[in-house]
Amino acid sequence: MNARTFGATQTSGARDEAATGDGMLFDIAVVVPTYRRPAMLETCLNALAAQDFDATRYEIVVCDDGPDDATRAAVEQLALRVAGRGPAVRYVPVSDTQGPAAARNAGWRAARSPLIxxxxxxxxxxxxxxxxxxxxxxxxxxxxxxxxxxxxxxDPTDYELDASGLARAEFATANAFVRRARLATMGGFDERFTSAWREDSDLQFAVLQAGGRIVHAPDAVVVHPVRPARWGVSLSQQKKSQFEALLYRKHPALYRQRIDARPPLRYYAIVASLLCGVAAALAGNVALSAAALLLWCGLTSAFCVARLRHTRRDLGHVAEMAWTSTLIPFLSIYWRLRGALRYKVFFL
Known part of the structure; x- marks a missing residue:
């Protein structure tokens, strides 16, 4: 991977004079991983360039995980617009698409600041x-x-309501600050987390287990709009469940304390009841099969109703909830068990 410097970073005279003894040129660097969303990125960068922090004392490092011309152009345009009066702006293309954890690692390693x-x-x-x-x-x-x-x-959709849980997260990389020295000591983010899921909890737990201190900064606010999603998006999201196993393998006690104290028993019950019903039917036990399938229908319906309780009730959304509720338990358990096998950990 390599870094390209645009616009504002070319006016480096005053900043070189302000370099610290350890070679850092700025007080803090803002690292933004991105993947082919130049319009969203442009809105984000405009807000970052308008901070009330001394513009000569911070830099913006955009890590492009899947470099494309439109993203590079968006970064270059901002750099040219703020040149000489705004923060330094840098573009770091990541050669192979590796996920946000790898992109953030590329960003903080390229940064010239003790705070990230x-x-x-x-x-x-x-x-x-x-x-x-x-x-x-x-x-x-x-x-x-x-x-x-x-x-x-x-009247949010189920997806919107679920995504809003990010606002209640203890530690999320959508809004986090870390000392560069601490990142270097720990090796940064674990790049085995190839999706945007649990890589931030892994970093949080690693800091805590190393004896580090994490504080809350309630005045450091970012607005994170929920993006529109395609019909049935919750099905593809189940693939992230495999990273639960990785996080559990690395931090079992903290996982049970802060993420989930027990397995998804409802999902296991839904899967077991359907499998039992099918097996009983194949064995010719009609009564047991009917009872098991009735239980599966009841559990699945209760799951669907729970998802609809605080969400939209229009026909399209209700149909989506009914369809996805029948499949989510199976997909979730599949990916959890696949993660357990992949990361060699007993994880249900």
Whole structure:
């Protein structure tokens, strides 16, 4: 991988004079991983360039996980627009698509700052975001988690409601601040987390297990709109369940304390009841088969109703919930067990 520097970073005279003794040129770097969403990225970068932090003291590092001309152009345009008066802007293409964990590693390693701020390419940072995050780390903390605001409509879809759970996360890389030295000591993010799932919890747990301190920075705010999703998107999301096994293998106690204290018993019951019904039918036990299939129908219906309880009730959404509720338990368990095999851990 290599880095390209645009616009604002070319006016480096004053910044070179301000370089610290350890070779750092800035106080803090904002690392933004991205993947072929130039319009969203442009909105994100505009907010980052408008921070109330001293513009000569921070840089923006965009890590392109799947480099394309449109993304590079969006970064270059911002760099040219803020040249001489805004923050330094850098473009770091990641040669092979590896996921957000690898992209963030490329970003903080390319940064020239002792403090690293992480956000996503579809967020909009409050103007005071960077100042508040840097202040949180100034207390001596190793890392800080900011506040994520996810606006929802009055009648959200199941996907929107589920995605809004990010706003309640203890530590999410959509809004996090970490000392570069701590990242270097731990080796950064575990790049086996190839999807945007649990790589931030893994970093959080690694900091805690190393004796580090993580604080909350409620004044460091980013708005994270829920993006539109295709019909049935919850099915493809089940693939992320394999990374639950990886996180559990690395941090079993913290996983049970902070993520999930028990296996998804409802899913296992749904899967077991259907398999039992089919097996009984093949064995010619009509009564047992009927009872098991009736139980499967009841459990699946209850799961569907639970998903609809606080979400939209239009015909299309109800149909989506009915269809996906029949498949989610099977897909989720499949990917959990596949992850357990892949990462060689007993994980149900």
């Amino acid at each position: 701020a992480f956000t996503d390419d579809d967020t909009v940072a409050d103007p005071h975001w960077l100042t508040a995050g840097a202040a949180a780390l100034a207390t001596g903390a190793d890392a800080a988690s900011g506040r994520i605001v996810m606006p929802l409509p009055d």
